[in-house]
Amino acid sequence: MSAFNAIGEEREIDREEFTADNEPQPTWCPGCGDFGVLKALKQALPEVGRTPDEVLTVTGIGCSGKLNSYLETYGFHTIHGRSLPVARAAKLANDGLEVIAAGGDGDGYGIGGNHFMHTARENHDMTYIVFNNEVFGLTKGQTSPTSPKGHKSKTTPHGNAKSPIRPLSLGLTSGATYIARTAAVNPNQAKEIIAEAIEHDGFAHIDFLTQCPTWNKDARQYVPYVDVQESEDYDFDITDREQAQDMMFEAENALHEGTVLTGRFFVDERPSYQDQKKDLGEMPREPLAERYFDEDAKWERSYDLLDRHT
Amino acid sequence: MSDNELIWRIAGGSGDGIDSTSQTFAKVLMRSGLDVFTHRHYPSRIRGGHTYVEIRAAGHEVQSRGDGYNFLLALGDSFARNPQEDAYYGNEEIKPLSENLDELREGGIIVYDTGLISEEDVEDLNLEERAEENDWHLFPMDLRSLAREHGREVMRNTAGVGVTAALLGMDLDPFVEAMEDSKMTGDVLQANLDIFQEANDIVHEEFEFTHDLRIPEGEHEEEQALLSGSNAIAYGSIDAGCRFIAGYPMTPWTDVFTIMSQHLPEMGGISEQVEDEIAAAALAVGASHAGAKAMSGSSGGGFALMSEPLGLAEMTETPIVLVESMRAGPSTGMPTKPEQADLEFVLYTSQGDSSRVVFAPGNVEEAYEQTRLAFHIAYEYQIPTIIIYDQKLSGENTNVPVSFFDREPEPDLGSTLTEEELKEAAHDASGKFERFQHEPDTDVDNGVSPRSLPGQSGGRYLATGNEHTPTGHISEDPDNRVFQLERRLQKLDSIRAELDEEHESNQTFFGDESADYGIITWGSSQGAVKEAVERLNDAGSPVKGLGVSDMMPFPEDEITAFIESVDEVMVVEMNATAQFRGHIQKELGRYGEKLTSLLKYNGNPFEPAEIVESCELRIEDSDEEPTAQVHIEPAAGD
Incomplete structure (x- = not known):
């Protein structure tokens, strides 16, 4: 008998269940790309059969961090850059949970970059959505790790001397096993990609272009977008690492030249961290969290370890 | 001797x-x-x-x-x-x-x-x-x-x-x-x-046997086990039902981490060596949030990285146990040498009016006992609890009766609700679970509002490092702010009351009860002080001693009574800035003129004779400097 009956519950799910009763209307600016992520999630979650009680949405800090204030699931709004370590531990403690982590580009590729690299490397079974608006929004428009070279802001008054980070390439090199880029201006694709990412067994990384009309570009600047799977101009095998790498490189360059290339860039069937750890005997087959509610569970004692000390 | x-x-x-x-x-x-x-x-x-x-x-x-x-x-x-x-x-x-x-x-x-x-x-x-x-x-x-x-x-x-x-x-x-x-x-x-x-x-x-020294004789009444402070902390954690640890190697904390990592997999637990200490503490928070008894830890420099996740645990009321194994600082300091100079850092690190529990065990048995207690307090009161110890206690082996460990495990998750209990728990008008209740008419009079776990039916809430309403939504409303902050701080008083009323004291009293001279110490210096006090009494200088483990919440009554009962107190600790003396004065708001310090910070722990010598100098009111590499810092105005 499970102590977590929401997990694996089979029933009809209405997307409105994912609208927060207490805070139905987000505080994001009009025209903000973050609405696109929220909408895509609300559509994707019922589609893949997940209920609000079995989803844990873990966010960082920034406008994107408010996601779980407006998405009705279990939520953990953590600290700047640290959504991934919190999220992956929750998944380790109870891998029945559907864990979705989210944060901005500064959160994920800047202050939390180390966690991004290692969570991808370990291939934790979870979805990570990076709200990439190429700027720090909530602190009023400073240059971020994805801001293009030359970007002017109050912290770079003469223009940014740094080249932007390459988020897709970084995900690939680090070891993510599902890598996609979508955009708020492309709601159908966004929903589909989020659904695929949730269903993927491993670390799914979505670089989600969320325009920031207040401090950076508005929605029009992400149009027209090109879906690399649908366009005849691009032909590559998403399961081929080298081809994926070339495609990512091109997409990252193109963004700063005004062409928005989106779609799936890489998929790999490498076993998830949880599965590998279980196979090595480094993680229980049954969720650890269940054991604390099992009245018949036998708990080991240090008393039985004393032989080596006597 | x-x-x-x-x-x-x-x-x-x-x-x-x-x-x-x-x-x-x-x-x-x-x-x-x-x-x-x-x-x-x-x-x-x-x-x-x-x-x-x-x-x-x-x-x-x-x-x-x-x-x-x-x-x-x-x-x-x-x-x-x-x-x-x-x-x-x-x-x-x-x-x-x-x-x-x-x-x-x-x-x-x-x-x-x-x-x-x-x-x-x-x-x-x-x-x-x-x-x-x-x-x-x-x-x-x-x-x-x-x-x-x-x-x-x-x-x-x-x-x-x-x-x-x-x-x-x-x-x-x-x-x-x-x-x-x-x-x-x-x-x-x-x-x-x-x-x-x-x-x-x-x-x-x-060889000709010219020497007198021979092996002493002795007999134990029962079987003994030889173990270190690190063993004891790990075993206390295991017996408290801890089955999740995350860490990053750093001397001397590594001992606890490796002992746990060696045992947890075969006990159905999980050990994670991660990219840095920020992640390590954040993982402990995440695992606990999802329903595991979880711990992490480090030594000074690594613990510094844990400050922000520590604050997150405080604000979201996520139970975690952290251990901090001190070594000589600042910065990289002397990695393999003991010191007790991280006390203020551990007590006050992380921003805001924060609340945490800190225990400083004085020996191997206390390390086991207080680690178990740390898990109990953390999970009952949803508060980070820290075991602060040092390189000395970490590595010193001593014998403990095997029977000491013969007791029941305590894997209880504390103030965590089952799905059944959740149905009866407080929900707001829209039907949302009130994870952080604060209204005076609710049953949270000890400051603790029971939690649900993700995946439970009907327990949804938002945990956030922002100030928040009872359902967890971000709020800067002044009334809510005052209620929530006061409720979180109130937990420390509730914990003090529980420690005083329901547990044997973590403080150790020794020496001559009627003495007019007192020595207070904390953490692992207790053994040396205890022996020094015995020798002083044997030599005809009546002295009483107190080894303190409760750093926070502070055992105000016990320490006040001890200080009041003597003319002067010498506070013995392994640091240069008299941190525990300062802590006593801050917590009690007085006694600056009564507390002398004996400090040692050369990288070696106290020997009993060093304490005996310095104490005698003070009792005799002598101006002489101690011969050992220690420093006497007189009381204010002295």
Whole structure:
């Protein structure tokens, strides 16, 4: 008998269940790309059969961090850059949970970059959505790790001397096993990609272009977008690492030249961290969290370890 | 100083097997009925560098290192750098002998390996002359050749133990048993047994027994186990039902981390070595949030990285246990040397009006007890709880009755609801679970609002590091802010009340109750202070002592009563800035004129005699400086 009956519950799910009763209307600016992520999630979650009680949405800090204030699931709004370590531990403690982590580009590729690299490397079974608006929004428009070279802001008054980070390439090199880029201006694709990412067994990384009309570009600047799977101009095998790498490189360059290339860039069937750890005997087959509610569970004692000390 | 005790020091270079040899010897001493206490001194270096382990053994209780020592086994440093006059490190080869002479007591024994320590170097030391002056008894022997003859050079430590056993008149069988019980097998075991026996024979054949020192006698009433503070912290965690640990290696915290990592997988638990300490603490938070009993920890520098996740745990009321294993700072400091200088850092790190619980165990048994208690408090009150200890307690081995550990595990998740209980729990008008209730008419009078876990039906809420409403939504409403902040802080008072009313005190009182002079110490300095107090009383200076473990919430009543009962208090701690004295004054708001400090910060823990000397100086109102490398910081206005 499970102590977590929401997990694996089979029933009809209405997307409105994912609208927060207490805070139905987000505080994001009009025209903000973050609405696109929220909408895509609300559509994707019922589609893949997940209920609000079995989803844990873990966010960082920034406008994107408010996601779980407006998405009705279990939520953990953590600290700047640290959504991934919190999220992956929750998944380790109870891998029945559907864990979705989210944060901005500064959160994920800047202050939390180390966690991004290692969570991808370990291939934790979870979805990570990076709200990439190429700027720090909530602190009023400073240059971020994805801001293009030359970007002017109050912290770079003469223009940014740094080249932007390459988020897709970084995900690939680090070891993510599902890598996609979508955009708020492309709601159908966004929903589909989020659904695929949730269903993927491993670390799914979505670089989600969320325009920031207040401090950076508005929605029009992400149009027209090109879906690399649908366009005849691009032909590559998403399961081929080298081809994926070339495609990512091109997409990252193109963004700063005004062409928005989106779609799936890489998929790999490498076993998830949880599965590998279980196979090595480094993680229980049954969720650890269940054991604390099992009245018949036998708990080991240090008393039985004393032989080596006597 | 007890006459009937052995303090055996084995000295060599890192990599010479000093640690494992001393473990075996300590076990033999314990099995023969003696109380033992070990002290490790080593450099932050894998190969070479002056290192020693000291084992104190007596037929009576020992709870600290002693004053100096009386038996030196100088193996020589087989990884010593070439002697260079201009280099600051000088001649490393001779150090296992030369560096240890100042602390060797009169009448002491010196065994040294002539296979590694050259005759010329020994002559340069004037060893014979000094031995005559101090009544030392010299036993030079080529341990290296003996080891090579039967096995490998590294086995010269076994030869040294053989010499020790012979000189002390010890029964050899327990050594043979201990070697057979160890990890050694086959040829390696046989070689060691041969070396041990032959070393013993040579001593009887070739040396005249000029010394008086012999093995003390003792008997235990029940079976004993030899373990360290790190073992005790790990075992306390296991018995508290902790099955999740995340960490990053750092000396000396690594000991707890590796012990847990060794056991957790076979206990259905999870150990995670992660990218940095920010992640480590954040993982503990995430695992606990999802329903595991979780811990993390580090030493000073790594713990600094945990400040922000620590604050997150406080604000989201996520139970976690962190351990902080202090070493000498600031910055990288002296990685393998003990100090008690992270107290203020651990008490106050992380922004805002934060609340946490901090225990500082004083010995191995307290380390076990207080770690269990830490998990109980953390999960009952949904608050981060920290065990602060140091390199000294981490590595010192002492004997504890096996029966001490014979008790039931406590895997309870504390104030966590089941789905059944959730149905009855508080929900707001829209039907949302109130995870952070604060209204006065609810049942949260101890400040604790029960939590749900993700995946439970009907328990949805938002955990956030922002200030939040009862359902967890972000809010800057002034009334809500005041309610929530006061409720979180109120938990500390509730915990103090529980500690006072439902548990045996974590503070240890000792000495003469009617004395007018008092000594207060905290954490791992307790053993040395306790012994010093005993000696002062034996010598006719009435003194009472108090070892404090509850750093936060502060045991105000116990400490006030103690200070009020004496004319002056000396606060003994291993740091330069009198941090615990400052903490007492802050918590009690007075007594600045009554608290003198005795401070030591040279990288070595207190010896009882150092405390005795300084205390006598204060009692006699003397202006003299102590002869030891310690510092007396007088009370305000003194």
